[in-house]
Amino acid sequence: MAHIIVVGNEKGGSGKSTTSMHIATALVRMGHRVGGLDLDLRQQSFGRYxxxxxxxxxxxxLDLPSPEFRQLPEIAQEALAPGENIHDRRLSEAVAGMEATVDFILIDCPGSHTRLSQVAHSLADTLITPLNDSFVDFDLLAKVDAESNKILGPSVYSEMVWNARQLRARAGLQPIDWVVVRNRLGAQNMINKKKMGEALDVLSKRIGFRTAPGFSERVIFRELFPRGLTLLDLKDIGVGGLNLSNVAARQELRDLIKALNLPGVTVDF
Known part of the structure; x- marks a missing residue:
C-alpha cells in the first residue's frame, strides 16, 4: 500500500504547491515512485507545476526524475450507488488506480474547505500543513485572545483534522502524523519568530501535531515555477556555482525531508 501524504490547510498563499512539488520531486530523485493528485479543481497550481x-x-x-501526476477521473452519475458522493468516488478511484504501483501518493488540497479536501485528510498517513510564520496564519490552527494571546480553542481546520483522525481510528487505521511546516520564516523579526515558536509549541501539545522547518521567502521559487523545476534540478540544467541563497534553500529542503520521517526514506541529496 502506498503511503499517502496530504498537503493541506484552508488558506491560500502558504506555499502548498511549492512544498508539494519539492517533496514529490525529492522523493522521486531518491528512487521512490511517487504519484500526485491536485484537488484544487479550479486553480490546479500543483498540476500546473x-x-x-x-x-x-x-x-x-531533458529526462529528469518527475512524479506521476494524474487528474481525478470523471464518473458518470449513473455509475454511483444510491447516496454516494461523486467527489468521494472520484478521489477513491484515483487513489486506487495508483496505490499498487507507487510508494507515495502526494495529494495537494485547495486553500478552502471542500468535500474533496475533507475526504483527503481522512486518507492521510502524513498530513503536512504549511503555515506562514505569522499570527494571521496561526488563526488557521487556533482561536487566540487578542489581548493576552492566550489560546482559546481549536479552529475549524483543526476540528476537521480531529474528525479525520476519528474516522481513521474507527476504521482501524494508523493515526495521522500531522506536521505543521513553518514557511517564510523571517530572519529579521526575531521577536515574532520566537512568539510564534512558543505558541506553536503550546498548541502542538493540545491538538497533536509536530512542527518542522519549511522554506524562507526566496525569489528562486517564483523563477522555478514557469519551467516546473525544483531546487534539486538546477545543476542538471547547467546552473553551476549556486549562490548562497540557493544553497541555503536546498538545505531547507533537506531539513524538511528529514523532519517528515517518511517510511523507507533516507535523505541522500
Whole structure:
C-alpha cells in the first residue's frame, strides 16, 4: 500500500504547491515512485507545476526524475450507488488506480474547505500543513485572545483534522502524523519568530501535531515555477556555482525531508 501524504490547510498563499512539488520531486530523485493528485479543481497550481515541468523537459530534451501526476477521473452519475458522493468516488478511484504501483501518493488540497479536501485528510498517513510564520496564519490552527494571546480553542481546520483522525481510528487505521511546516520564516523579526515558536509549541501539545522547518521567502521559487523545476534540478540544467541563497534553500529542503520521517526514506541529496 502506498503511503499517502496530504498537503493541506484552508488558506491560500502558504506555499502548498511549492512544498508539494519539492517533496514529490525529492522523493522521486531518491528512487521512490511517487504519484500526485491536485484537488484544487479550479486553480490546479500543483498540476500546473508538473505540466510546466514536462513541457520544459520535452522542449529542452531533458529526462529528469518527475512524479506521476494524474487528474481525478470523471464518473458518470449513473455509475454511483444510491447516496454516494461523486467527489468521494472520484478521489477513491484515483487513489486506487495508483496505490499498487507507487510508494507515495502526494495529494495537494485547495486553500478552502471542500468535500474533496475533507475526504483527503481522512486518507492521510502524513498530513503536512504549511503555515506562514505569522499570527494571521496561526488563526488557521487556533482561536487566540487578542489581548493576552492566550489560546482559546481549536479552529475549524483543526476540528476537521480531529474528525479525520476519528474516522481513521474507527476504521482501524494508523493515526495521522500531522506536521505543521513553518514557511517564510523571517530572519529579521526575531521577536515574532520566537512568539510564534512558543505558541506553536503550546498548541502542538493540545491538538497533536509536530512542527518542522519549511522554506524562507526566496525569489528562486517564483523563477522555478514557469519551467516546473525544483531546487534539486538546477545543476542538471547547467546552473553551476549556486549562490548562497540557493544553497541555503536546498538545505531547507533537506531539513524538511528529514523532519517528515517518511517510511523507507533516507535523505541522500
Amino acid at each position: 508538473v505540466e510546466n515541468r514536462l513541457g520544459y523537459l520535452n522542449r529542452a530534451g
